[in-house]
Amino acid sequence: xxxxxxxxxxxxxxxxxxxxxxxxxxxxxxxxxxxxxxxxxxxxxxxxxxxxxxxxxxxxxxxxxxxxxxxxxxxxxxxxxxxxxxxxxxxxxxxxxxxxxxxxxxxxxxxxxxxxxxxxxxxxxxxxxxxxxxxxxxxxxxxxxxxxxxxxxxxxxxxxxxxxxxxxxxxxxxxxxxxxxxxxxxxxxxxxxxxxxxxxxxxxxxxxxxxxxxxxxxxxxxxxxxxxxxxxxxxxxxxxxxxxxxxxxxxxxxxxxxxxxxxxxxxxxxxxxxxxxxxxxxxxxxxxxxxxxxxxxxxxxxxxxxxxxxxxxxxxxxxxxxxxxxxxxxxxxxxxxxxxxxxxxxxxxxxxxxx
Amino acid sequence: xxxxxxxxxxxxxxxxxxxxxxxxxxxxxxxxxxxxxxxxxxxxxxxxxxxxxxxxxxxxxxxxxxxxxxxxxxxxxxxxxxxxxxxxxxxxxxxxxxxxxxxxxxxxxxxxxxxxxxxxxxxxxxxxxxxxxxxxxxxxxxxxxxxxxxxxxxxxxxxxxxxxxxxxxxxxxxxxxxxxxxxxxxxxxxxxxxxxxxxxxxxxxxxxxxxxxxxxxxxxxxxxxxxxxxxxxxxxxxxxxxxxxxxxxxxxxxxxxxxxxxxxxxxxxxxxxxxxxxxxxxxxxxxxxxxxxxxxxxxxxxxxxxxxxxxxxxxxxxxxxxxxxxxxxxxxxxxxxxxxxxxxxxxxxxxxxxx
Numbered sequence: 159x160x161x162x163x164x165x166x167x168x169x170x171x172x173x174x175x176x177x178x179x180x181x182x183x184x185x186x187x188x189x190x191x192x193x194x195x196x197x198x199x200x201x202x203x204x205x206x207x208x209x210x211x212x213x214x215x216x217x218x219x220x221x222x223x224x225x226x227x228x229x230x231x232x233x234x235x236x237x238x239x240x241x242x243x244x245x246x247x248x249x250x251x252x253x254x255x256x257x258x259x260x261x262x263x264x265x266x267x268x269x270x271x272x273x274x275x276x277x278x279x280x281x282x283x284x285x286x287x288x289x290x291x292x293x294x295x296x297x298x299x300x301x302x303x304x305x306x307x308x309x310x311x312x313x314x315x316x317x318x319x320x321x322x323x324x325x326x327x328x329x330x331x332x333x334x335x336x337x338x339x340x341x342x343x344x345x346x347x348x349x350x351x352x353x354x355x356x357x358x359x360x361x362x363x364x365x366x367x368x369x370x371x372x373x374x375x376x377x378x379x380x381x382x383x384x385x386x387x388x389x390x391x392x393x394x395x396x397x398x399x400x401x402x403x404x405x406x407x408x409x410x411x412x413x414x415x416x417x418x419x420x421x422x423x424x425x426x427x428x429x430x431x432x433x434x435x436x437x438x439x440x441x442x443x444x445x446x447x448x449x450x451x452x453x454x455x456x457x458x459x460x461x462x463x464x465x466x467x468x469x470x471x472x473x474x475x476x477x478x479x480x481x482x483x484x485x486x487x488x489x490x491x492x493x494x495x496x497x498x499x500x501x502x503x504x505x506x507x508x509x510x511x512x513x
Numbered sequence: 514x515x516x517x518x519x520x521x522x523x524x525x526x527x528x529x530x531x532x533x534x535x536x537x538x539x540x541x542x543x544x545x546x547x548x549x550x551x552x553x554x555x556x557x558x559x560x561x562x563x564x565x566x567x568x569x570x571x572x573x574x575x576x577x578x579x580x581x582x583x584x585x586x587x588x589x590x591x592x593x594x595x596x597x598x599x600x601x602x603x604x605x606x607x608x609x610x611x612x613x614x615x616x617x618x619x620x621x622x623x624x625x626x627x628x629x630x631x632x633x634x635x636x637x638x639x640x641x642x643x644x645x646x647x648x649x650x651x652x653x654x655x656x657x658x659x660x661x662x663x664x665x666x667x668x669x670x671x672x673x674x675x676x677x678x679x680x681x682x683x684x685x686x687x688x689x690x691x692x693x694x695x696x697x698x699x700x701x702x703x704x705x706x707x708x709x710x711x712x713x714x715x716x717x718x719x720x721x722x723x724x725x726x727x728x729x730x731x732x733x734x735x736x737x738x739x740x741x742x743x744x745x746x747x748x749x750x751x752x753x754x755x756x757x758x759x760x761x762x763x764x765x766x767x768x769x770x771x772x773x774x775x776x777x778x779x780x781x782x783x784x785x786x787x788x789x790x791x792x793x794x795x796x797x798x799x800x801x802x803x804x805x806x807x808x809x810x811x812x813x814x815x816x817x818x819x820x821x822x823x824x825x826x827x828x829x830x831x832x833x834x835x836x837x838x839x840x841x842x843x844x845x846x847x848x849x850x851x852x853x854x855x856x857x858x859x860x861x862x863x864x865x866x867x868x
Contacts (some may be wrong), residue, residue: 230795231617262587265794267799290756305821307820330749336736355741361822391735412819440585441618443583460768466660473659508702
């Protein structure tokens, strides 16, 4: 078990050694540590070596020029100047929130950015402002569209955070693929097979081989085959790709220049980074915040108190497990996988800092 | 085969007999007929008897008071005054488009409404304005949240229409459940079983019995079990329910007063109708329309030209099959199921008009 603050300080100092200004290094560390606390460790410290490697390969800059290219009262297009998503995304979300304060809603599309950690972090920034927050991003092409032989879309997560009154907020934060790439990595590192229906091999046939993503394989879409709605999963992941990448002019789907060594760069497209899309909606731009929050309390209680199927305790409200995990891990410490630990040790060596 | 115009005129005259003003009767007929043309016949003329029955039971009024309850430059809350969704929804979407013209985006939440036909109809209204259109709605509680014994959420569709340049637009229009209720109705009327993994019985156990929705059963969420991402489907359907119903103050999830005879009204909640949520985003509020449309052409071609798995012709771009169906059915006529035909004959008798 590792103490939260110890890991936080280490992570911040790594970002500082990379050359990020102190405030931004702290922000970036906060995002990765929030993933650890929320038990989304696939988006936590295990990613730190990936960020370092992007920096070593000069794919990202640590002092990027953040530019608002175009805006209207409710929208903005941001160029992240090839900075880390962890630096660019919080600023973009803040613009969405500012615009929502003025005209009711704010929507910001970002290009020339990179992996931004957990989408939920940004969506949740809206909560203290009595706003609904939305965040999404595209990513390395690993998901095969319905009927496609190859991965062409990212696991493209969506997060939606919605304030409640007496109840804690509703926070949905999920890859639009049935499992995230990180989950498959975990199965692989534990020597386990991936459940059937989730992966296909390089010919497009179903497989349970957890190493298949390194060997030309791909994830299937949410839903699986057409009889089970897999084409709807394709629609959903596509919409995230288009709003996050085509709308701001980032690299979309198969043209994303991979940040994973084992994903082949098939199209040789110019690198305009990946893209994100953020939204903030003031709830009192619709009904009063008090009425809405009372309604959300009713919603949350109706579902939490629903009769469960045999063998299950209850219906789980999106956000509940992550919030409970935060409280426990802050108190009791954070456990790290072997892969995370090995990565942190490598990073510590690179920067000659203690771990 | 039935001629498009003959069916259109019949449908319009039914709405006129119900007492809708001529323009609104024509609009309502256009929405149902568009569903028939687009081969989404589950949302076409088969629904006409349901609308007539809502009217006979005084659940809806044919001359509702449409009220903008509250607004900001980019948002509006609309009370549909217990009118048909087919009447209220087009007006609400037009408000979203108007607001987008002024401040970049427009977002409208609607309460006190009823079934609005195909969500895609509204999303597609944005296309001629060079806008991205979004439409969603909640519905009768038929989908069981992950681990719930009973159906508590609607099949809650989302539609997203995105303009392209030389290519036809991208139009995704899908129930967020793995299949729509209408599809299960079709399996039932054809005496077929529903594929495994989609339905559960009144105890929450999986079943393939296509009559189970009439007998306390429910649809599973998109993804199915937790190993295959079913909890993500629950998140998605929940977000549609919250934006469409809690945000405007309509009946949410299990409190929706059913419009289907076989769905039990469990909560006895006051009837504030179902709700919808509409969005319009001007693409030139981000980048220029020309740049964006060129990007969409690239996106569409990249996916359409993707290498398919063995046994499949190609990756299908959302909206392609429906657009192709429109052209064919306008030319060659529309075939109707026995259920649709029986319903239309019943309706013709009620209003003493020829069919």
